[in-house]
Amino acid sequence: MHKITLLIHCEDQPNIIASVTNFMATNKGNIVYIDQHVDREQNIFFMRLECEFKSDAFSIEKFRNIFKEVLVEKFQLKWKMYAADKKPRMALFVSKYDHCLYDILGRYNSGELFLEIPFILSNHAHLKSIADSFNIPFYHVPVTKDTKYEAEREQLKLLESYTIDFVVLARYMQIVSNLLIDKYPNKIINIHHSFLPAFVGAKPYHSAYKRGVKIIGATSHYITEELDAGPIIEQDVTHVSHSHSINDLISKGRDLEKIVLSNAIKLHANRKVMVFNNKTVIFS
Amino acid sequence: MHKITLLIHCEDQPNIIASVTNFMATNKGNIVYIDQHVDREQNIFFMRLECEFKSDAFSIEKFRNIFKEVLVEKFQLKWKMYAADKKPRMALFVSKYDHCLYDILGRYNSGELFLEIPFILSNHAHLKSIADSFNIPFYHVPVTKDTKYEAEREQLKLLESYTIDFVVLARYMQIVSNLLIDKYPNKIINIHHSFLPAFVGAKPYHSAYKRGVKIIGATSHYITEELDAGPIIEQDVTHVSHSHSINDLISKGRDLEKIVLSNAIKLHANRKVMVFNNKTVIFS
Amino acid sequence: MHKITLLIHCEDQPNIIASVTNFMATNKGNIVYIDQHVDREQNIFFMRLECEFKSDAFSIEKFRNIFKEVLVEKFQLKWKMYAADKKPRMALFVSKYDHCLYDILGRYNSGELFLEIPFILSNHAHLKSIADSFNIPFYHVPVTKDTKYEAEREQLKLLESYTIDFVVLARYMQIVSNLLIDKYPNKIINIHHSFLPAFVGAKPYHSAYKRGVKIIGATSHYITEELDAGPIIEQDVTHVSHSHSINDLISKGRDLEKIVLSNAIKLHANRKVMVFNNKTVIFS
Amino acid sequence: MHKITLLIHCEDQPNIIASVTNFMATNKGNIVYIDQHVDREQNIFFMRLECEFKSDAFSIEKFRNIFKEVLVEKFQLKWKMYAADKKPRMALFVSKYDHCLYDILGRYNSGELFLEIPFILSNHAHLKSIADSFNIPFYHVPVTKDTKYEAEREQLKLLESYTIDFVVLARYMQIVSNLLIDKYPNKIINIHHSFLPAFVGAKPYHSAYKRGVKIIGATSHYITEELDAGPIIEQDVTHVSHSHSINDLISKGRDLEKIVLSNAIKLHANRKVMVFNNKTVIFS
Numbered sequence A, B, C, D: 001m002h003k004i005t006l007l008i009h010c011e012d013q014p015n016i017i018a019s020v021t022n023f024m025a026t027n028k029g030n031i032v033y034i035d036q037h038v039d040r041e042q043n044i045f046f047m048r049l050e051c052e053f054k055s056d057a058f059s060i061e062k063f064r065n066i067f068k069e070v071l072v073e074k075f076q077l078k079w080k081m082y083a084a085d086k087k088p089r090m091a092l093f094v095s096k097y098d099h100c101l102y103d104i105l106g107r108y109n110s111g112e113l114f115l116e117i118p119f120i121l122s123n124h125a126h127l128k129s130i131a132d133s134f135n136i137p138f139y140h141v142p143v144t145k146d147t148k149y150e151a152e153r154e155q156l157k158l159l160e161s162y163t164i165d166f167v168v169l170a171r172y173m174q175i176v177s178n179l180l181i182d183k184y185p186n187k188i189i190n191i192h193h194s195f196l197p198a199f200v201g202a203k204p205y206h207s208a209y210k211r212g213v214k215i216i217g218a219t220s221h222y223i224t225e226e227l228d229a230g231p232i233i234e235q236d237v238t239h240v241s242h243s244h245s246i247n248d249l250i251s252k253g254r255d256l257e258k259i260v261l262s263n264a265i266k267l268h269a270n271r272k273v274m275v276f277n278n279k280t281v282i283f284s
Helices: A016-026 A060-075 A099-109 A128-133 A148-161 A204-211 A246-269 B016-026 B060-075 B099-109 B128-133 B148-161 B204-211 B246-269 C016-026 C060-075 C099-109 C128-133 C148-161 C204-211 C246-269 D016-026 D060-075 D099-109 D128-133 D148-161 D204-211 D246-269
Strands: A002-011 A029-039 A044-053 A078-083 A089-094 A116-122 A138-140 A166-169 A188-192 A215-222 A232-239 A273-276 A279-282 B002-011 B029-039 B044-053 B078-083 B089-094 B116-122 B138-140 B166-169 B188-192 B215-222 B232-239 B273-276 B279-282 C002-011 C029-039 C044-053 C078-083 C089-094 C116-122 C138-140 C166-169 C188-192 C215-222 C232-239 C273-276 C279-282 D002-011 D029-039 D044-053 D078-083 D089-094 D116-122 D138-140 D166-169 D188-192 D215-222 D232-239 D273-276 D279-282
Touching (some): A002 A016, A002 A060, A002 A273, A016 A044, A016 A060, A016 B016, A016 B029, A029 B016, A029 B029, A044 A273, A060 A078, A089 A099, A089 A148, A099 D099, A116 A148, A128 A138, A166 A246, A204 A246, A215 A246, A215 C232, A232 A246, A232 A279, A232 C215, B002 B016, B002 B060, B002 B273, B016 B029, B016 B044, B016 B060, B044 B273, B089 B099, B099 B116, B099 B246, B099 C099, B116 B148, B128 B138, B166 B246, B215 B246, B232 B246, B232 B279, C002 C016, C002 C060, C002 C273, C016 C044, C016 C060, C016 D029, C060 C078, C089 C099, C099 C128, C099 C246, C116 C148, C128 C138, C166 C246, C204 C246, C215 C246, C232 C279, D002 D016, D002 D273, D016 D044, D016 D060, D044 D273, D060 D078, D089 D099, D099 D128, D128 D138, D166 D246, D204 D246, D215 D246, D232 D246, D232 D279
Parallel strands (some): A089 A116, A089 A166, A116 A138, B089 B116, B089 B166, B116 B138, B166 B188, C089 C116, C089 C166, C166 C188, D089 D116, D116 D138, D166 D188
Antiparallel strands (some): A002 A044, A029 A044, A215 A232, A273 A279, B002 B044, B002 B078, C002 C078, C029 C044, C188 C215, C215 C232, C273 C279, D002 D078, D188 D215, D215 D232
């Protein structure tokens, strides 16, 4: 049994759903999941579809070609087709904070995450022992103002040599430049410790404390050139009060960060996220 | 332009999605919404679909017949097809509490609800002036132990004479018998003031207080023969503490009841709820 | 039985709690509620206390004088003392939206709110019939660019002639000037339809839609000179997705606005809010 | 500087707050935190108080004696007095699930928890390597029907020899008998994977799935003789839908379990929980 996951978007137009589902049937596929969304403001159609093929002769490469010939040009589709059983490969970038790292590795170990983690990278050596205890290669790539370009070149080489599909910044605390963003567009996931667009930039818990908000949040988003302004994947919040110090906010926020980031990773790894015009469509 | 909403469920089987979407295309329909769910435990397939037809000659009665001939027998479908622009007609049963009534009528007035409210019925006269101020007919049908059967016969006559599609018990505080349930299966929506299945029956806030729970809830569900055990449509909760008295729980609970019931009404009125084996599938 | 509510704040210093509680005991008061908070960043002590006096001879005016003599100067207290059974008087300012108005009046009618509403004021006539149906005087005071000053003078006269304690802007949609703010500092409560400090100013739901946030919110705060930047009393949020249109956000947001504003009103009316340096301390 | 935390409860009576605060002042203590609650149904007064003493000569043993002489008998107080800087000692009981264990140890390592973990105990050997990697002694005490009594005797011996203050069952999956409960009343914290009192007993996620609830929860409570019926410390919930399988519920539930249990541990370790008549008062 072969199974594919298909993501498409295009200008909205009549018969698009019927054409795609009919195409699958004609090619002996059985659709087991279908969901769609139309952005009426921008007139864009989005679809996510899972389809099973029983034939032993099925080849995803061949099927991609047929799909391209029959449908892509006709409807001017933007599309991605995945072998559903192929786990994406995720690189994990960390700095000194360990709470997101522990959370992700705990889930990874328990089989909760549909992905592979070929390596962990950090600009500091602090968390190496955690990587070791989970038997995952750890690369220490220091970053200073002067060595930033070289450091990113080294990162890029690692990403390529490990054939990484997407990158997760698990409180990496460094601004990532276009050198990486351009190579991995909408494939670098960050966790920001505020409810974006409130409190962009550094020290959001301090700003939240100062403003006297009654709720704090965390936001996972794809990195784009503009700081903390990329497409939002997942957000969550928790109530706070005047009685919470900045340290309390930081501590409560850690729980948000862990869960929001892990949820974003799951959505991305399961190919449930589409991006258009700096916004996400989430087929969950 | 004609638009239909189609709900189907049947045993899960290959090609069901392609067959239905293909059928719509063949009949010159353009699918504008599709969502589906497979209950893997019970092997049941559920689908909700909206389809537009441009032809002036389109008739939903004829289309129903063609659909029946071509697909219903073949796949052994259970199905419902609605003209999407036809508002369902809802009867509102109340008792003495007014918070859900005000909330529903406020939304109704503002155009937020896709439905018509031909009448309000109560076993008490207390809320008549509210019905009057919204210009909705009000029927006072007292219920005592001895007159319960006659009262429900009268209710039934009203429901039929007004061609009511579904009934909402907005804190109606009376147990509804099979006389009504059998005529309106999965069409009588209740709001229960607890997080079901916790605290079934009378005085759930008192029970919650006694147990010392840290969260209280409200549940909207379809009425079935067994008390508070019907299919759940919507639930929500709020945090409480030791400092809340029973009256505080009741007051906080009112806000939950209003919002949970209104959300359930919207889901039902927009034909987004399917029921199977005492559980709901919600296409929201 | 007489009961007072006392709110104090001052620089943090030793023995402040014991001094106040001892003072109450000496004056034959029985403390039935006490809560306190120390802002360690600013070194400010806050306290809320309820105290009962059995003597028929008790007079709050006399007690205020004794309190002032004995404690206020010694600890340099800022303080407010209320007769606990005296309901505050609240003016309600509205515009064309009715959801907050219905919500507040429904609660008011049911006895849920410890306050009096002597009048409702609007810059439009649209909601007069609602005020009428609840038997509350309604004043229509139109506001244009040119007449703004005169309109606010008229508002001020009404507030004074009705001896209003605090003002609630229930989606009033007008910027209130210093003429009113200075007379009612931290006594004018607004509801802003976003999760402040995100989306300050006009059309926050449109901005939220454009940014693609996964959570929307509402914020109730005291009006200050800077727009949407006053002390936050209460906030709440709800999850949204790509499938929600701007109208969906507006509709879901209305439920937040109603509940957040009513909660803020309750906290203020029950004298549970203290303000210091543009932040609130909430003794709930 | 010495600091104590005092928890008291007694029948509600006049002047109790003033008497205690006055006692502290007389003994040269400066109260830095005070909170109180009156259960009006049962007429019980609860108080939590933190007090600092500057004198080098201060001795908590002596102070306990004075407190007993002056106040305990007079007001018939039930009371506990702690040296605020003395960390409680917590034993961790686990079985095969590791998510709560990782979560607790991650927090422990980062300094977030005010407690000591002298040892981890399990009826299985599976999680020994995790205990090892955090350098905490691990005891494997197998439990079978026939050896249960001996096993609990061994557990008791370990608890005593390590002078344990409280026990946390982090998904321990065994019913604890009165042998332990009687020695550690309201000192054994369990995490139950449902929103109690819904779904008591085994396999709550399966029951939740079968009932078709739209929200699942987790509850942390003190163990009492009756299964899952002890005083509730903390609860939280998350939304689910028809699309979630039992495994999805289990996976989403793990995140609830971790956070609810950790919050309960923090409240207990910081002496913020009081228990009376099978309910908790939480001074948070």
